Amino acid sequence: MVIPDEKKARGSAIRVLPFGAAALLAEVDTLPQVLDLHAALAASRPAGVVDLVPAARTVLVRIDPQRLTLAAARTWITEAETDAAPIRLDSAPVIELQVAYDGPDLAGTASALGVSVDALVSAHQAAHWVVAFTGFAPGFGYLVSDEWHFDVPRLDSPRTRVPPGAVGLAGDFTGAYPRATPGGWRLIGTTEAVLFNPDAASPVLLTPGSRVRFVAAGPTREAVIAAPPALPERPNVPAAFTIAAPGWQSTVQDRGRPGAASLGIAPSGALDRGALAVANRLVGNSEDAAAIEVTGGGFRAVAERDLWIALAGARGVARVGALALDALAATLWPEGEELEISAFEHGIRAYLAVRGGVAGPISAGSRSSDVLAGLGRAAYASGDGVALANDVVGPVPPLDIAPWTAPTDDVIELGAEAGPRGEWFAASAHEALFEALWTISADANRVGVRLEGPVLERTRPGELPSEGMIPGAIQVPPSGQPTILLADGPVTGGYPVIAVVSDASLDALAQARPGMRVRFRHGI
Template sequence: MNRLDGGTPALRVDAPGLLATIQDLGRPGSASLGVARSGALDRGALRTANRLLGNHEGAAAIEVTMGGFRATAVRDLWFAVTGAWGALRLDGRPLDPYEAHPWPQGGLLDVDRFAHGSRAYLAIRGGLDAPRVLGSRATDLLAGIGPGALRPGDHIALAEEVVLPIPPSVLAPWGAPVDDDVRIGLAPGPRSDWFSASALHVLYDTVWTASDKADRVGVRLDGPALERARTDELPSEGMVPGALQVPPGGRPTILLADGPVTGGYPVIAVVADASLDALGQVRPGTRLRFVHARVDR
């Protein structure tokens, strides 16, 4: 049954893989309503996919997690895939990512398991349609806002929001996401004074590992415990994507786009906006190093 009514179907989902959702650039500015930003975890990859097709850069696309996604075109389309790397095939024929390709009616697109990175973006010329909530078509899994995770048999329509012709050439150099020793910029958090001086040294000196407890809500890190200087309770306060919350066990969790807008654990640091896209491509087992982000004054 089609759960994404909104026009003539453009494609049918045959296999969503581990997780596939509709994402655009999210709904920033809604935290006061208790609604997270949501949207693509790798915003740069989404923007690039849309530019390759002549779409507005914030048009809705499919965020594919770890690959294994298959879909069939119900009408003639154009598509592009960016972000994570895996084998990309149309009716068994290999294609390159970061290029616009025609997708004829009845063609089967296979986005195989990823060898590098964790999230790819399948954009369609015209953008994908889904009901808007607070100005966005993005799926928020934690809050249950938006169209929900895609399932086999879902049909998705086009938004028909083309703005430019398809560019005649590749827009920019591209390459596989970095899979190890990822450098993440940090700015001081609002509760860094709740931690000992040694905890801050440990935060920056440790090579952390992304655990298998990772999704669109957040990534839990494996490594040494961060020692707190204060152990009293903290009332709930506002959270943002990239906040490093430290629960009583001492090992930080980095909140991502679907993370809660409030939380009661102290935030020792916040990921710089420029590093959030790289964080969105982190896989379980990826090693991370934190560096001091430049703060312009």
């Protein structure tokens, strides 16, 4: 199968748009051109490219600026248009998904399209489908076919829960839900194939570029793809300490899952990466060892054996028994004693590092919890035991090796770079973004931070086709009130991005409490 409109895709101009200091957005005119461009870039990918994220009209290119400059990346993208050979998908293996065509919307969808149920099912099975991109949820693929000629409207009112394995239609796409989520697609059937298994070496079944055929399931509706065996991490390891109270939210975090956005997987990881590294260094761990990200304070736990611990990030009163913890120093936590971290006075997130590192299931290459996507272990609850890994790289240092200042309660200045959709906004919006004093709203979590301030006026109505997103992207919905995406944010989105918070400023943003003020500065 040749990608539709191949010649047109090859002849179209690629528009390369800025996306902060470590990404570019390559835009073309049609989805077939996206497939063409993504395949060309994937085939010639240089060192330093962290992620390639195809979407409806764009390919997001994330880079490591230490290994590849933006200028070099821009040249590589534009030359991919003429240097690569035409892309064919005939050689890709075909994944067959067995489907029981029993969806609640099947009959109504067929009627709305003016065809019989049998005709709609036959067309769905006869088409040769290709995964154009993933998004919305880990492993959720958007499939297209040049043999599919229906445009299916989404539901007027999305369902609050779509069951895992549901096969749906929306627009000119088809797809299958890997796990239970809300959704507005019209459901025509069910598959028992395992679409996403975070414990597998290759967690996503339907990756961009995969060819797919849908076939009618037999009477038993057995899964076509058996679930890969789970990869348990050190089973039956005794708990090193037990959670007595988790506070507002306490999760396992390491450096996260960079490079998996094309599979619909957010980077996750510690929001204040510097604080995580400091806490780990203080107890002799590797800097990216997993620790507990304590949000807001109110955390209590009891040691089941003697442990060395350190706390970095947000500041407040912390005690082991009657002994106050020294800030930024390793502390012995004796067996049977209670560690108490009270409500934070400065900042909002602290990192509790334990010598050896916190253990937990490794999902898609990381122990980090992504509660929204269901990756990693769930947020801690009272009574949970915490085991240790083996991420020690050296002794506990005898001196304070990491001077660190407490998070500020003053106005936080955030560096910002140009975003890809600046032309969607009036000149007054760009001025207001950098001149206004913004307030952190109560709607702030690991997914993103909503700001309160002046309305950023658009010059273009409507929404964008979905395109790749990164942590730090400043999205502006129709309300005009911007939201800054964080590590658990969506990997694709349809709100225009006016600017991008610089990577160096994200740690400071991670410590911003609701009600605090922030100001944007150009490129700091």
